Amino acid sequence: MTEKLRLKIPVLLPEVTDERDQCLTRMETMLGDQDGITEVHVVTDTAPSTLCIHYEPGRISLQRVRELAEAAGARLTKKYGHFLAKVSETSHVGRARSRAERLRSIEGVLEAEVSGAGGLRVEYDRDRVSEEALRAAIGELGLHLSHEYAERRPGSRHERAEHVEHDHGEDAHPEQESEHAHRHGNSRAELGFAIASGVFLLIGWLLPKLVALPAEWMNLLPLWAAYGFGGFFTAREAFEHIRNRTFEIDFLMLVAAIGAAILGQWVEGGLLLFLFSLGHSLEHFAMARARRAIESLSDLTPQDATVIRNGSEQVISVDDLQVGDRVRIKPNKRVPADGFVVEGESAINQAPVTGESVPVDKRPVDEPERAAKHPESIAPEHRVFAGTINGEGALTVQVTKRSTDSALARVVQMVTEAETMRSPTQEFTATFERYFVPSVLALVVLLLFAFMVLDETFSESFYRAMAVLVAASPCALAIATPSAVLSSVAAAGKSGVLVKGGAPLEHLGQLSAIAFDKTGTLTEGEPRVTSVEPYRDTTSAELLSVAVAVERLSDHPLAAAIVRHGEDSPGQVTYEARELKSVTGRGVRARIQDEWVLVGKEDLFDEAEGEALPDDLRQRVRELETSGQTTMIVRRGERYLGAIGLMDTPRETAAAMITRLRELGITRMIMISGDNQSVADAVAKHVGLDEARGDLMPDDKVRFIKDLAEHGKVAMVGDGVNDAPAMANATVGIAMGAAGSDTALETAQIALMADDLSKLPYAVGLSRKTSAIIRQNLWMSLGMVAFLIPATLLGLNIGPAVALHEGSTVVVVFNALRLLAYRDSHS
The missing domain is CATH 3.40.1110.10 (Calcium-transporting ATPase, cytoplasmic domain N)
Structure with missing residues (x-):
């Protein structure tokens, strides 16, 4: 269980001499109203002055605090580090949670999260623990670092963190494939062992009924084999938890199976281990499917690129491409890097990055030198993204970002981080478990001594206690929300919508109002x-x-x-x-x-x-x-x-988007603009909005969003640059066109990668579907526990209890996986 830590994060302020400075006041307001930040204040007794930020690591990451501070005009000191990586051996939520608890126990680690899909995030004090010590601790926990992400630094887009290991050329594939094979091999082995356990269990149950063997131990041989196969992975996990001083469901199941054997209930103990191992293997399979959906994003970029250097073409690894290089892209090949077209014309399929369903025509820029100096101002018809697919024409593209800084690479990194950010529902279930589990253990202890007051034997009391222990284990509850959030984030990422964690995902489906900036959002942004x-x-x-x-x-x-x-x-x-x-x-x-x-x-x-x-x-x-x-x-x-x-021409898709949002139940939508009220009213009427606020200065927009937020959850939709203060004060900040803007990608909680509003109804619909599935999962898991505890107290055997217990867990996971196939019916 993660505690809500509150940490003081010093932030360097640029040339601020007076703590009553107006810019500083805006900075405090923008940061202080962000979900997860509890307090912001100035410390003037240091040189230079610092802005102290108190935040809760479970609700907002250090990287997000850094991005918000930079957007507000400050920068974080290097005292605190942010380590983000993909790891193997975490396809089970309980296993991931125990690893995170062990990491949090390390001196100097402020917060650590490990997701069932393999995302690992650690925030730490550099003065108390080194990155090398962290890596060693991660290795000791049996976690293999399959990929590490650079820690982004404010003001230095291309600066690399020292710990990042680069893959080069073809060498990247064998290692990656080996890691995949190792993970999938373990999953297949676990499923194979579970099936073998079931076969031996069936033989052990039928053998005494069909054949009269001379010795009793001969009847037990198949059941011992069922114990061995069914309990192999369970015992391995249980002993690892004991070594790490944690107790998980694996240990409880092993104790219950051993207890059944001691009582001579070999068939029921074997059934327990068989069903538990089968349920775990199916859960691992399901979580691996969600994990592969995320990993498929990183597989979109080609490994090699044809670069033009010194007048000749040569094939090199995309990791060796430098900003300013020119690459040749053949027809029907994937684009190797972000950049702009300097020669040739073609239509590019941008769906892998932006989710756009129609190929986008590309043509050369008029002034390559100007485009190279100001890459964020490049028009969409000239810009290309790594991982997209070229059409029938050959192109020459000038690189504007290295492979690790491309829009696609940033999305994969942010999705990985989003996996580790807990949603409000996850916080609720974690709090529930914190009180529920000790209560169950206390009940089990009481049941062990029930024979002293009831007319029954110790064996009967022990058996009932073990049955209750198995029935009350909150496996399905633990995975109900993470599996849904993971599947939803993966589905959104593949559709061109970046969702930074469970909290904005849940909030998006609970909106009472949406505020739209006018210029560049509801209009084309090209006056x-x-x-x-x-x-x-x-x-x-x-x-x-x-x-x-x-x-x-x-x-x-x-x-x-x-x-x-x-x-x-x-x-x-x-x-x-x-x-x-x-x-x-x-x-x-x-x-x-x-x-x-x-x-x-x-x-x-x-x-x-x-x-x-x-x-x-x-x-x-x-x-x-x-x-x-x-x-x-x-x-x-x-x-x-x-x-x-x-x-400024209103977007063609704006009116249809507004209509679709109304169909989804968003009753209040407002356009806000710095333009005069007459212009704002005219544009609002054109796109179908009934409410518009004009003549708003940036501070006025912030105040307006705050007023809206007092009456319910509100989203602010803009470009993520000029709207950053207003977006930070909204419940959910949504930026569009984020694939072409580093600032938008960093400041928004939800980023629409394409410069297209039609993805907003998709995101709202996905959020509502996710919330519905989370509710279904919670009712299923809590309802099953509520049924099984009294049922086992009244005599339900361990076998049926385990079958229902594991069955509910598998149903919950596969129910969440339905989100991977989510489509907006009106798209």
Whole structure:
């Protein structure tokens, strides 16, 4: 059972001298409202000042805290480490849990989790325990590290953790295949031993009925063999638990079987071991299937790539590819690395990464040098992802990320970490077990001495106690939630939806409201100039020339649209602007010659010094906004030059997505925007939303999300970059287009890999299906325990009790596996 630890995590603050600093206040708010973070405060008696974060490792990982801190503008010190790996020999949830408990007992280990699918996460104090000592401890527990992930560092995307071992070329396959063969070989051996136990048990039961043997021990020979085969893996696990000072169901079953043998009930003891070993082997098989669904993601990337170096082509391992390399991709071959197209045209099947059902046309970028410097600004028609499948055309692609930093590699790493993050239901079942198991053991002790007050023999009391012990073991309860969460996370990952753990998965299905950012979420995010309104004696050319000079210094999407339009318009005059200053949420100002030029919304001019906005220009701006256009007013010195209207096209899929969410029961959906209310209302009406909030600054969005969260669970859907503070304050933060954005991939709790809203109803539907299956599993497991305890007290034998006990466990696991095949019926 994992305790809820609260740890002080020092965070370095960038150039903060006053703890009342406004940025610092926003940082505290953003982090403090995150689920799993209990307290955030400033420590000023250190140099430099630090922001102390108290968090619960069972609910939020150190890596997630690091990502949130970086998004908020701080960075974690290197005092605490985060070790993430895939391990073998953990296909049983109980076995994984006992290994995690042993790891948590190590001095310096703050939190450790091992999942039934082989995910291992350890958070530790580097001053108290080294990574080498951790590896040694993991090995002593019988866990084989099949793959280790780099610990991502803020501000250094390509920095590698020293402990990561790289596979090169063909050498990667034999080791990986050996590990797979070892794991599957053990599963087959366990199933074979269980079947052999059943065969010998049947022979031992029939033999005395069919043949009269001269000695009693001859009748017992097949039953001894049944004990040997059925108890081999059970005994091995039990003795390992004893050595690790833990007691699991394996030990209890072994004690019950030995007790049955002592009482001369060899057939019932053999039946117990046979059914238990059979149930375990089937459970391992089922969990291995879920594990393979996750592992299949990492198998998508090819091992080799054809790289062009020094004018010639050569085949190298994808691990040896460097940023800036150019690779040749033949028709119908998988893309080896993330990058952008520099030669050729083709249609690429991106379903393995983004879940998009239709191939996406790709063509070369116009400016390769600019694309290489700003890879996150590359348009979708130029960008390619590792693991996707090329179509009929040959392509030359320039690499923007190493193989370990690709979108697919990041997804696999985050899915592995998500396996180890407990959901609220898992916390509940763990708390229940903490009180339930000691209560059962106390009942068993009382039953052992029942012969002293009841008219029965010690053998009868002992037998009943063993039957209750077997019946009350919460095997199905322990696996009810993890198996469902694991299957759901795997299914989502294969469909282009990254879910970071059980908590956001459960919360997504319980939403009462969803807030959507406008720009780039409900709209295409590519605004275009639709109106140029010069004021009085100003010409259109002058208005655009001045606006372009200033906006060329900005990286805002509206600025880029104005620059594009101006450069394509006739009569342009080139001005040189300097000293650009941004006024958050309102606009920008810069100098042209000796005059200040202001470009922005109406509010900018209401607050600025100088000539007030003329009423007739204000009226024209209102008319443009009423038609759904975003307006940028331009003033040079004291002279108003006019206004520029822009419009961002609503996404074609937005209206259908809103309709589908309503069908799923999401009753309240709101669009929030920094645009004025008229523009927000126009876009909301177009996509089918009844509620829109405009004129919201970033802080206003945070406050609005907080207000929504007071009335129920709320999701915030955005791009994960500009919306990071609002997303952090929502119950669930959802980012779209995450495959092309490192920031979105890190800040969101749920990431839609494609720049496509249609996956949101799929994610909500999957979450609700998962919650339904978890409820079914809990009712099944708790109901079976509630039935078996009184039934065994009233005389139900061990054999039927074990059959029902193990049967419920297998049913629970296979019920959870149905999630692997989940499809949205409206997709």
